[in-house]
Amino acid sequence: MLDLGDLGLDEGAHLMIKRALARNGGGVVTGSAPSLPIDLPAWCRARGHACEQRGDGFAITAGPDRWRHAERAGGDAPVARPPARWGLAARGALVEAGAPELDLPLAVWADEAGRLYAQAAAAQWDPATAIPWDAPAEHPDEVEDAVVQVMTYLIENETAALLVPVRFLGKLHPQFREVMQLLAIQAADEARHIEVFTRRARLHRRELGLSTASGQASLATLFDEHDFAVAAMLLAVLGEGSFLSLLWFIRDHAPDRCTREVARLAAQDEARHVAFGLAHIAHQLTVDPPLRGRLGAAIERRHAALAHTAGLNEEVFDALVLLAAGSWEPAALRRGHAAVVALGREMDDGRRLRLGRLGFSADDAARLSSLHTRNFM
Numbered sequence: 473m474l475d476l477g478d479l480g481l482d483e484g485a486h487l488m489i490k491r492a493l494a495r496n497g498g499g500v501v502t503g504s505a506p507s508l509p510i511d512l513p514a515w516c517r518a519r520g521h522a523c524e525q526r527g528d529g530f531a532i533t534a535g536p537d538r539w540r541h542a543e544r545a546g547g548d549a550p551v552a553r554p555p556a557r558w559g560l561a562a563r564g565a566l567v568e569a570g571a572p573e574l575d576l577p578l579a580v581w582a583d584e585a586g587r588l589y590a591q592a593a594a595a596q597w598d599p600a601t602a603i604p605w606d607a608p609a610e611h612p613d614e615v616e617d618a619v620v621q622v623m624t625y626l627i628e629n630e631t632a633a634l635l636v637p638v639r640f641l642g643k644l645h646p647q648f649r650e651v652m653q654l655l656a657i658q659a660a661d662e663a664r665h666i667e668v669f670t671r672r673a674r675l676h677r678r679e680l681g682l683s684t685a686s687g688q689a690s691l692a693t694l695f696d697e698h699d700f701a702v703a704a705m706l707l708a709v710l711g712e713g714s715f716l717s718l719l720w721f722i723r724d725h726a727p728d729r730c731t732r733e734v735a736r737l738a739a740q741d742e743a744r745h746v747a748f749g750l751a752h753i754a755h756q757l758t759v760d761p762p763l764r765g766r767l768g769a770a771i772e773r774r775h776a777a778l779a780h781t782a783g784l785n786e787e788v789f790d791a792l793v794l795l796a797a798g799s800w801e802p803a804a805l806r807r808g809h810a811a812v813v814a815l816g817r818e819m820d821d822g823r824r825l826r827l828g829r830l831g832f833s834a835d836d837a838a839r840l841s842s843l844h845t846r847n848f849m
């Protein structure tokens with residue numbers, strides 16, 4: 473027996489009826505709202521409940537439960553192969569049967585994703601206030617040209633680092649919530665890097681530097697990979713890993729405080745991107761051991777595809793030498809040149825170390841590192 477008093481169905485009385493039906497599966501409903509004799513049978517019909525007017529009120533029997541075929545969309549941890557019928561439902565939600573299927577077939581996981589996302593969210597920085605844009609710059613004009621050339625090259629590479637993962641993100645099943653969040657904030661990181669490198673390039677110059685065909689050819693091959701783990705190996709572990717050394721190099725040799733800071737802050741973010749790439753591949757190797765062979769093959773394939781190109785373009789190489797030299801004095805150029813040669817070795821050391829951490833033998837790591845694109849990314 474449920475008495476609605478004078479509360480009408482157009483005033484929220486349906487909440488009381490739903491609650492009673494959920495508890496008892498049916499019963500007699502009474503009430504004095506004038507519209508009740510019309511509203512209540514119509515409301516019941518629309519929901520498949522039986523409703524019969526009797527002397528003592530409306531006898532209602534609950535119809536079939538629309539949630540009887542619902543299923544729980546995973547739990548605390550994601551399920552390995554979530555079905556398309558879960559659509560956009562939050563992980564852990566009870567999903568009603570019959571929701572539209574969505575084509576989000578990609579499964580990407582790493583246990584570290586949640587922690588790296590939290591770290592990234594806490595480490596976001598504001599380009600307007602984090603960079604000393606007004607810091608004095610007293611280096612020669614041609615060193616400034618070198619900085620502009622290096623920035624131009626960085627922007628191009630950052631653009632690839634933004635677009636390649638985002639294409640995967642658009643296919644990622646929402647079951648992998650933490651990875652989705654991490655890739656989104658990583659895209660925001662790259663957007664910020666593009667902003668600060670552009671702003672630094674244009675700080676004292678109206679025009680940007682050169683974009684070379686070989687540099688673009690190297691980045692274009694990153695768009696050919698359709699396996700997330702392979703893309704993560706090429707872009708994150710090898711490419712962004714090498715970029716970490718490059719950004720540290722710019723930080724350590726920059727002729728002005730502003731350039732130093734854009735490189736330092738970008739490197740902080742890149743370290744997280746590399747960490748996620750490593751974590752994902754390490755996870756994937758445990759569930760798909762043959763992946764190791766595919767990763768090696770992909771590095772060799774990319775090397776073969778780029779064998780006819782020039783590698784790191786002269787313009788970038790020379791700009792790095794001049795940036796590190798800081799002047800045209802022969803002794804300074806010798807120092808700058810030696811620093812760039814040392815940078816190449818440092819990048820190679822880093823790649824071999826990371827490949828080793830993924831379980832590649834020292835010989836394989838050395839060989840695969842040597843096949844990595846000479847364009848750095």
Ligand SMILES: [Fe+2]
Binds near residue numbers: 630633661665738742
């Ligand atoms: Fe970046």
Ligand SMILES: [Fe+2]
Binds near residue numbers: 633662712741742745
């Ligand atoms: Fe990155």
